[in-house]
Amino acid sequence: MSIKILHIDSNNPILWQQLEEAGFENHADFKSSKEEIENKIQDYNGIVIRSRFKIDKTFLDKAVNLQFIARVGAGLESIDCEYAETKGIHLIAAPEGNRNAVAEHSLGVILSLFNNLNQADAEIKAGHWNRESNRGHELDGKTVGIIGYGNMGKAFAKKLRGFEVDVIFHDILENIGDENARQVSLQELQQKADVLSLHLPWTPETDKMVNTSFINAFAKSFWIVNTSRGKNIVTADLVEAMKSKKILGAGLDVLEYEKLSFETLFQDKNTPEAFQYLLEAKNVLLTPHIAGWTFESHERLAQVIVDKIKAVYSK
Numbered sequence: 001m002s003i004k005i006l007h008i009d010s011n012n013p014i015l016w017q018q019l020e021e022a023g024f025e026n027h028a029d030f031k032s033s034k035e036e037i038e039n040k041i042q043d044y045n046g047i048v049i050r051s052r053f054k055i056d057k058t059f060l061d062k063a064v065n066l067q068f069i070a071r072v073g074a075g076l077e078s079i080d081c082e083y084a085e086t087k088g089i090h091l092i093a094a095p096e097g098n099r100n101a102v103a104e105h106s107l108g109v110i111l112s113l114f115n116n117l118n119q120a121d122a123e124i125k126a127g128h129w130n131r132e133s134n135r136g137h138e139l140d141g142k143t144v145g146i147i148g149y150g151n152m153g154k155a156f157a158k159k160l161r162g163f164e165v166d167v168i169f170h171d172i173l174e175n176i177g178d179e180n181a182r183q184v185s186l187q188e189l190q191q192k193a194d195v196l197s198l199h200l201p202w203t204p205e206t207d208k209m210v211n212t213s214f215i216n217a218f219a220k221s222f223w224i225v226n227t228s229r230g231k232n233i234v235t236a237d238l239v240e241a242m243k244s245k246k247i248l249g250a251g252l253d254v255l256e257y258e259k260l261s262f263e264t265l266f267q268d269k270n271t272p273e274a275f276q277y278l279l280e281a282k283n284v285l286l287t288p289h290i291a292g293w294t295f296e297s298h299e300r301l302a303q304v305i306v307d308k309i310k311a312v313y314s315k
């Protein structure tokens with residue numbers, strides 16, 4: 001009997017093609033609401049998702065024939081993983097597909113912030129030749145602190161190898177240091193880091209982790225890069241720290257406000273004060289959740305998902 005897979009988001013075409021070639025039965029529904037999909041999910045053995053909606057208990061209770069959930073990405077916070085596992089459903093993610101993209105993006109953001117690239121570019125295009133206010137910093141001799149040393153954190157540390165920097169990291173898992181970074185306590189990281197790069201999942205423990213008391217525990221003023229999840233930072237606290245120069249610059253690929261409609265967010269009365277600050281500050285680099293979003297990762301993510309789905313059925 002063929003294995004029926006429902007795709008609810010569009011992906012690189014190789015995902016569909018290779019599953020078809022391997023004998024899986026593909027079905028697409030990119031439009032129906034979560035409720036509509038819930039009402040037919042009993043007909044499928046697998047679902048391939050990006051981020052369209054949450055796969056919660058209600059959904060899983062209706063998915064009586066589901067054998068796997070494949071997320072074409074790394075983070076699984078939109079899936080009730082614990083509950084899915086109680087039902088014996090395989091959870092598939094593809095961090096191998098976008099970790100290089102996230103690592104290169106993080107490095108690019110740091111180099112851009114250190115050298116005021118976005119600011120200098122905007123100024124020169126507006127007709128201003130400002131050299132002194134765009135004097136930069138060098139990474140050489142700095143300490144880069146990574147929090148979360150999994151796929152993304154490790155890939156980022158590897159990219160830093162060519163720089164004369166001390167790379168340290170903090171993670172809840174113990175003894176996971178490697179040749180690219182030294183594991184330290186959170187306190188030591190806060191004592192030493194000049195740059196903080198977040199590579200954590202979003203969980204109840206990491207939610208709002210970067211708040212005023214967390215920031216004030218840093219011994220030095222520092223730069224921050226967040227490619228993890230927006231809600232790991234309290235934006236209002238970050239902005240206060242930028243105003244007092246405790247934070248020297250911020251590169252934010254993910255935003256606390258990300259799931260709000262941008263049209264709504266940009267209406268005067270709806271724009272949170274902290275967001276308005278981020279929009280105007282020259283030492284803030286904002287990107288629309290694109291750290292892992294490259295042409296190369298688009299294909300690699302699809303390939304990883306295909307390989308992992310096949311592996312489920314080859315056991």
Ligand SMILES: NC(=O)C1=CN([C@@H]2O[C@H](COP(=O)(O)OP(=O)(O)OC[C@H]3O[C@@H](n4cnc5c(N)ncnc54)[C@H](OP(=O)(O)O)[C@@H]3O)[C@@H](O)[C@H]2O)C=CC1
Pocket residue numbers: 073074075076095098102147148149150151152153170171172173199200201202203205206227228229253254289290291292293
């Ligand atoms: N902006 C973008 O385009 C992208 C963003 N991401 C984000 O990056 C995140 C990280 O991805 P990935 O590296 O694959 O995840 P991993 O699970 O491989 O690594 C995260 C690490 O952080 C650890 N951790 C969890 N909670 C804490 C905590 N409270 N304090 C310290 N360490 C903690 C984890 O430990 P444990 O395993 O025990 O939980 C794990 O070792 C994703 O969840 C996603 O949010 C990923 C890809 C693209």
Ligand SMILES: O=C(O)C(=O)CO
Pocket residue numbers: 072073074075076098292
């Ligand atoms: O892979 C992830 O978790 C991302 O954030 C990009 O989808």
